[in-house]
Amino acid sequence: MKRLLFAILLFCAAMPIFPKNENTKLTATLLITYSADDIKAIKESLKEMGIKKAKTNLKAQTVKICFNADSLAVSDILNKLKEAGFVAIVAETGCIGSREGCLNAVHLLK
Numbered sequence: 703m704k705r706l707l708f709a710i711l712l713f714c715a716a717m718p719i720f721p722k723n724e725n726t727k728l729t730a731t732l733l734i735t736y737s738a739d740d741i742k743a744i745k746e747s748l749k750e751m752g753i754k755k756a757k758t759n760l761k762a763q764t765v766k767i768c769f770n771a772d773s774l775a776v777s778d779i780l781n782k783l784k785e786a787g788f789v790a791i792v793a794e795t796g797c798i799g800s801r802e803g804c805l806n807a808v809h810l811l812k
Contacts, residue, residue: 728771
């Protein structure tokens with residue numbers, strides 16, 4: 703009985719050692735020429751792809767997005783915006799997490 707309890711205790715203590723399978727979140731700032739009337743269309747196009755956060759800056763002509771890099775690529779987002787009638791280029795990207803090999807290898811520690 704003591705051996706069983708000891709084995710269970712060891713198993714439970716070792717559980718936190720194994721890494722969690724976390725999604726890699728990536729932020730990107732896109733340069734897009736748009737007007738105030740286009741903001742809704744841009745956000746709807748991004749929402750269709752599963753991007754919930756999109757912060758527009760009309761004066762700077764930018765859209766800052768945060769998305770799951772495991773399921774979406776920046777090129778997919780640019781193509782979706784192109785289908786909606788917008789030409790976008792990536793101004794800046796940054797990795798939130800610790801994934802090796804992101805677009806600019808800037809990793810922020812949690």
